[in-house]
Each structure stands twice: as C-alpha cells, then as structure tokens.
Amino acid sequence: MDELRRFRQALVAWAAGGAGAGAAAAAARELAGGVRTVVLVEGSSDQVALETLATRRGRDxxxxxxxxxxxxxxxxxxxxxxxxxxxxxxxxxAGLCDIGEERHFRRHLQRVGLGSGLTHTGPETLGFQVCVADLEDELIRALGAERVRQVIDTQGETRPFLTFQGQPAQRERPVEHQLRRFMGTHSGRKALYARALVARLDLDHVPRPLERLLTYVS
Incomplete structure (x- = not known):
C-alpha cells in the first residue's frame, strides 16, 4: 500500500513538470510494476467515493x-x-469525469492514441465513466434529498445547511440543487460527503458511473 501511495505521489510530481519531473518519472517507472490499472479522477472526493464503494463491496x-x-x-x-x-x-x-468535461477527456484520449472518432459515449468504452452532472448530483439522486439531509444532520451540519438555504441566491432553487451546492462551499466538504453518502447507499442502487467504473477495474 505504501508503494502505491509513493507511485501516486511520483505520478503527480511527474505530471506537474518542473525541476523534479525527471526524478519523479524515474520513481514512477520503478514503482509501476506493482500497478495493474490507473484510475484518473477529477478530485479527491471522487477517489474517496470509489474507494469507499470498493470497501463496501469487500474489495481493497x-x-x-x-x-x-x-x-x-x-x-x-x-x-x-x-x-x-x-x-x-x-x-x-480508467477514469471518472463530469459531463461538462467529457469532451475535454475525449479529445485527450484520442490525442494519446486511446481510440479515434470517439462519440460522446466513447470514453465509457475505454473505462472512463461520465457523471451527470457530477458525482454529488449522482449521489443525491441515488439517495434522495431526504436521506441526504439525514446524512447532513449526522455530520452536525444541519444549521450551516439551513443558513445556506436562506441565502438569496438559493431560496428559490430546488433542494437537490441546494444540497449539491452546499457540498462545495467548504474545503474538504465534498470528500466528507462522498464518504458519508456512499456509506449510506443501497448497494442495489449505486450510481451507474461508480458501479461501471468499479466493475471495469475488477
């Protein structure tokens, strides 16, 4: 597990470029032998969600x-x-992205030689699943607004959420939209709720992108 963490760190440093990129590339190449698949996700909340779901499925x-x-x-x-x-x-x-970034992902997948003439569903055939509209939206729809509010309550954040709902820009919006926006208003909140919401999912009703991605890397 420690080697996998070091591999991720080396990969990030290599991708960032700069003075340390050469050493990072060498480290990544050395550690790559223990890696079967790389799953590229937009942010840490996506990572948390996928790993939490895998654990619930009995996988490491x-x-x-x-x-x-x-x-x-x-x-x-x-x-x-x-x-x-x-x-x-x-x-x-493999990977996971929001629907708004699907075209960007598709263009770069083709650029590096992973498929050609891909349609909007093309990335899925390559293991890159697309969330509509994003991971938070997928989880909220899977659980329903009331169960998501219960999760917020267990996190001790009912009062902050009610305050957020009362903001002029939010008052007339659907509660699902409010919940989704609330999760992005504080650093670390998306990852917090990614773990908490996935933990509450009915495993027979997992959002399609997460289910398909986890199956793809079986």
Whole structure:
C-alpha cells in the first residue's frame, strides 16, 4: 500500500513538470510494476467515493494494484495521460469525469492514441465513466434529498445547511440543487460527503458511473 501511495505521489510530481519531473518519472517507472490499472479522477472526493464503494463491496483496490489518482482538476487530464498512458508508462487506464468535461477527456484520449472518432459515449468504452452532472448530483439522486439531509444532520451540519438555504441566491432553487451546492462551499466538504453518502447507499442502487467504473477495474 505504501508503494502505491509513493507511485501516486511520483505520478503527480511527474505530471506537474518542473525541476523534479525527471526524478519523479524515474520513481514512477520503478514503482509501476506493482500497478495493474490507473484510475484518473477529477478530485479527491471522487477517489474517496470509489474507494469507499470498493470497501463496501469487500474489495481493497490498493491490494489489487488499482491506483486511484486525483488529477487536481479536469484540465490536467492531458498531462496525466501523457505520463501514465501510451506516451509514458503505457499502463491500463480508467477514469471518472463530469459531463461538462467529457469532451475535454475525449479529445485527450484520442490525442494519446486511446481510440479515434470517439462519440460522446466513447470514453465509457475505454473505462472512463461520465457523471451527470457530477458525482454529488449522482449521489443525491441515488439517495434522495431526504436521506441526504439525514446524512447532513449526522455530520452536525444541519444549521450551516439551513443558513445556506436562506441565502438569496438559493431560496428559490430546488433542494437537490441546494444540497449539491452546499457540498462545495467548504474545503474538504465534498470528500466528507462522498464518504458519508456512499456509506449510506443501497448497494442495489449505486450510481451507474461508480458501479461501471468499479466493475471495469475488477
């Protein structure tokens, strides 16, 4: 597990470029032998959600050699495909993105030689699943607004959420929209609720992108 963590760190440093990129590339290449698949996700909340779901399914992705790597933003997908895809390590890849970033992912997948003439569903055939509209939206729809509010209550955040609902920009919006926006209003809150919401999911009604991604890396 420690080697997988070191691999992720080396991959991030390599993708970032700069003075330490050469050493990071060498470290990533050395550690890549223990990696079966790299899963590229937009942020840490996506990583938390996938790993939490895997645990609920009785799986340990790290022990399976599946490295879930947050990109630090969807715009970084090109750099990560360059270092761990065909131009770099040539490792098997999968991923998760929001629907608004699907075209960007598709363009870079084609650029590095992973498919050609891809349609909007093309990334899914390559293991890159698309959330509509994002992971939080998928989880809220799977659980329903009332159960999500119960999770907020167990986190001790009912009062902050009610205050958020009372803001002029939020008062007339559907509660599902309010819940989704609330989760992005504080650093670390998306990851907190990714774990908490996945923990409450009915395993027979897991959001399609998460279910398909976990199946793809089986």
């Amino acid at each position: 992705l790290g022990a399976e050699g599946v490295a879930v790597v947050p990109l630090g933003g969807a715009m970084n997908i090109g750099r990560f495909l360059d270092v761990c895809g065909p131009p770099g390590l040539g490792l098997p890849l």
